[in-house]
Amino acid sequence: MLLENELYESYKTLGISKEILDFSNEVLKELKERFEKIDEVAEYNQMKVIYAMQKNQVSEMHLEGSTGYGYTDPGRDTLEAVFADVFHTEDALVRAQIACGTHALTIALFGNLRPGDEMISISGKPYDTLEGVIGIRETKGSLAEYGVSYKQVDLLKNGSFDFEGIKAAITDKTKLVEIQRSKGYLPRPTLSVQAIGEAVKFVKSIRKDIIVMVDNCYGEFVDVVEPSDFGADMVVGSLIKNPGGGLAPLGGYIAGTKECVENASYWLMTPGLGKEVGASLGVNRSFYQGLFLAPTVTAGAVKGAIFAANVYERLGFKVVPDSKEPRHDIIQAVEFGFPEGVIEFCKGIQAAAPVDSHVVPEPWAMPGYDADVIMAAGAFISGASIELSADGPIKPPYAVYFQGGLTWYHAKLGIMKSLQYLKDGGYVTL
Ligand SMILES: *Cc1c(COP(=O)(O)O)cnc(C)c1O
Numbered sequence: 001m002l003l004e005n006e007l008y009e010s011y012k013t014l015g016i017s018k019e020i021l022d023f024s025n026e027v028l029k030e031l032k033e034r035f036e037k038i039d040e041v042a043e044y045n046q047m048k049v050i051y052a053m054q055k056n057q058v059s060e061m062h063l064e065g066s067t068g069y070g071y072t073d074p075g076r077d078t079l080e081a082v083f084a085d086v087f088h089t090e091d092a093l094v095r096a097q098i099a100c101g102t103h104a105l106t107i108a109l110f111g112n113l114r115p116g117d118e119m120i121s122i123s124g125k126p127y128d129t130l131e132g133v134i135g136i137r138e139t140k141g142s143l144a145e146y147g148v149s150y151k152q153v154d155l156l157k158n159g160s161f162d163f164e165g166i167k168a169a170i171t172d173k174t175k176l177v178e179i180q181r182s183k184g185y186l187p188r189p190t191l192s193v194q195a196i197g198e199a200v201k202f203v204k205s206i207r208k209d210i211i212v213m214v215d216n217c218y219g220e221f222v223d224v225v226e227p228s229d230f231g232a233d234m235v236v237g238s239l240i241k242n243p244g245g246g247l248a249p250l251g252g253y254i255a256g257t258k259e260c261v262e263n264a265s266y267w268l269m270t271p272g273l274g275k276e277v278g279a280s281l282g283v284n285r286s287f288y289q290g291l292f293l294a295p296t297v298t299a300g301a302v303k304g305a306i307f308a309a310n311v312y313e314r315l316g317f318k319v320v321p322d323s324k325e326p327r328h329d330i331i332q333a334v335e336f337g338f339p340e341g342v343i344e345f346c347k348g349i350q351a352a353a354p355v356d357s358h359v360v361p362e363p364w365a366m367p368g369y370d371a372d373v374i375m376a377a378g379a380f381i382s383g384a385s386i387e388l389s390a391d392g393p394i395k396p397p398y399a400v401y402f403q404g405g406l407t408w409y410h411a412k413l414g415i416m417k418s419l420q421y422l423k424d425g426g427y428v429t430l
Pocket residue numbers: 100101102103127129180182183184215217218238
């Protein structure tokens with residue numbers, strides 16, 4: 001290897017032992033071909049983004065923002081057209097006023113559901129924070145309080161959709177079906193865009209007017225297609241995950257049909273005003289530039305996840321997805337089976353960060369979660385999980401969820417550092 005000694009010396013200064021470096025490079029030798037395929041996906045998606053920007057004639061003036069009401073903001077409006085072209089949808093809502101992914105999903109749901117309607121999640125229990133939004137967990141202001149009922153169809157044991165169960169669950173009241181692409185905090189398989197596409201087709205074959213919303217968080221740009229390419233009415237996500245490319249300082253998006261996006265905009269803003277208002281202040285430039293970088297940033301994160309799976313599977317831990325499985329999101333779960341595994345792993349990730357590396361993370365009660373959660377992140381954007389980060393609830397099966405890395409090299413360092421902590425603590429032997 002070129003620069004072998006120099007690299008070793010530089011890793012040494014970061015507290016990585018020769019043993020960990022050799023073990024890691026051994027694992028990496030077998031990942032060359034897979035990494036090449038990931039680069040190809042990134043290349044394809046890079047062209048998709050550039051094409052969307054050129055088609056909409058993104059100009060220097062679009063990088064500036066608006067203030068006050070934001071009545072005219074060509075930068076914001078053009079960015080929404082770019083998002084719509086990237087996701088191949090009629091329209092999009094891409095706003096700084098969307099506080100997080102949960103908020104984007106919330107306005108998509110509240111904007112499109114009315115009292116008496118029913119929504120069905122067909123990919124099992126939705127992401128933790130949505131439990132409060134839907135009212136699965138009793139919460140003030142939930143959809144349940146507004147008379148929207150909820151049903152759930154779990155995935156089958158093998159992780160595929162339960163088509164019979166879905167058919168049985170759908171009634172005349174069913175207005176919206178939710179599919180979560182990523183596993184979130186559940187150690188279940190991730191859903192491929194193709195599998196989601198089949199479910200969309202099935203739901204639409206029962207009743208064409210049922211709205212299918214996909215929680216696309218962590219899935220954007222992992223594949224060359226998105227759920228909206230297969231008929232999903234809305235794809236929804238956070239800009240401090242994949243599509244913000246690490247540069248978006250906040251925000252969320254909804255890409256979908258004109259009607260669904262319009263309905264959501266009335267819940268974000270007000271009935272009547274919708275997309276017309278909402279100043280972008282100074283964020284347009286980072287939204288554009290972040291989207292531009294998102295394909296390569298996401299590719300680095302996918303490489304990190306695969307590397308982690310291969311490292312920890314080799315050491316005998318259950319990893320989801322496993323070392324060989326195809327990838328549909330950037331999350332990697334490692335099941336340690338004991339709390340110290342989760343804690344030491346997170347400490348290692350934290351210690352590898354460019355920011356706040358000296359901070360030691362600890363498990364803590366978090367709003368929206370039902371167990372203590374430990375979170376490791378030393379991010380340029382607070383809470384951005386497209387940046388190298390790890391978190392896990394301190395409850396069985398004591399799984400840590402790892403994601404991100406603005407560059408593949410940083411993701412690699414983070415995994416090596418986590419391994420160093422686990423080894424130094426006596427929890428693993430190489
Ligand atoms: C991150 C995420 C969300 C939204 O979470 P926020 O922290 O509110 O951005 C929703 N669903 C899934 C699957 C997620 O990964």
